[in-house]
Amino acid sequence: MGKRNLSSDLVFVSALPPDKGRLSEYADAVLREIEGSMNLTVEVFTDASAPSFGRILPRPIWRPNNALSVIKLWLAIIKSKTRLFHFNLHMAVFGRGRLPNLLGLLSPLIARLSGKKVMVTLHNLPAAMKLESIRLKTSILDRLGLWVAAFAIVKAAHVLVVTMKQYVELAKQKYGAKRVEWVPHGCWFTAERPVWKWRNRGKVLFLGYIGPYKDLEALAKAMEIISEKRPVTLLVAGTPHPNFAREALEEVGRLKGCSFIRFLGRVPDRELPRLIEKVDLVVLPYKTSTGTSGVVHLLSALGVPFVASDTPELRELELEGAGILISGLEPKYLAEAILKVMEDKELAERLSARSRRYAEERPWKKIAKRYVQMYGWLSASP
Known part of the structure; x- marks a missing residue:
């Protein structure tokens, strides 16, 4: 698929700065590399009033811990004429509340059912988290909800991306994932010289x-x-x-x-x-x-x-x-x-x-280039 078509055919669903702690920094780093060197225009369905930068066009639609705003996200997905969607998610990205988080995590399924090509970068898996070790009170309903959400995400994604190699087999074994790609997390400050020196200062x-x-x-x-x-x-x-x-x-x-x-x-x-x-x-x-x-x-x-x-x-x-x-x-x-x-x-x-x-070995430019390659072949697939 050529750049002309691809540049007008991507929606990225993610938190963005100034929000913190919901993968916003990851999304910002990837999108800035896409904008700076990949010549793509991306519409972002996001949770904050973030300014546009270059060809990255944020649209504040949803808010954490707000179920009604997640329904607005669903409607925006359904109404969008864009064919390719990329979701940047972890299992609590839409907040701590059960209902808004579950509804938010079902968004890739809404996109799939509305005829979109769906890629999901899923940063964690319930099967890998030891909730008992952090003494969080989780009922059977909570655990079932996490499993249902993860299963729905995996089944909705034409391509599931994980940032840990061990999650590739885990996603296949626990959730029946078919197409799983490992894309390592990017690193910041790679253009700067290392500044740390041994000093034994305590x-x-x-x-x-x-x-x-x-x-x-x-x-x-x-x-x-x-x-x-x-x-x-x-x-x-x-x-x-x-x-x-x-x-x-x-x-x-x-x-x-x-x-x-x-x-x-x-x-x-x-x-x-x-x-x-x-x-x-x-x-x-x-x-x-x-x-x-x-x-x-x-x-x-x-x-x-x-x-x-x-x-x-x-x-x-x-x-x-x-x-x-x-x-x-x-x-x-x-x-x-x-x-x-x-x-x-x-x-x-x-x-x-x-x-x-x-x-x-992991500059953000390399990570963004890998995503753009996957956008191309996913968009071109039947």
């Missing part, structure tokens, strides 16, 4: 959203163990995840009295290189992964080493070449791993080099 960084799927308290206990041996500071650069604001604020409240913790709030992306210059490593204390790690892909190009808990997703990233030292989540094991990276220059620099190489 500064550790936690960056990202705070929520029950991460164990910030275990990390704090690990830092307390280390503080008995040497001076250390834990920098917490993050804000509550929009779906878990109450739980996150409660956890932060329990840690406010720790003298070795500094809460920085959200750090803008443009300031991250300066922050990475000041720290020894980044720690990812996940109880369970809800997909791949956005933080690994955000920071790897800057050359920073990581210590991460042993989830299947983080283990896969380590095997793929990311600069990660895998650790148990128990505080004593985290403390040992953090100290090892902090004080062992050879190990830290080896992890740093791996981080940079990993990022260089």
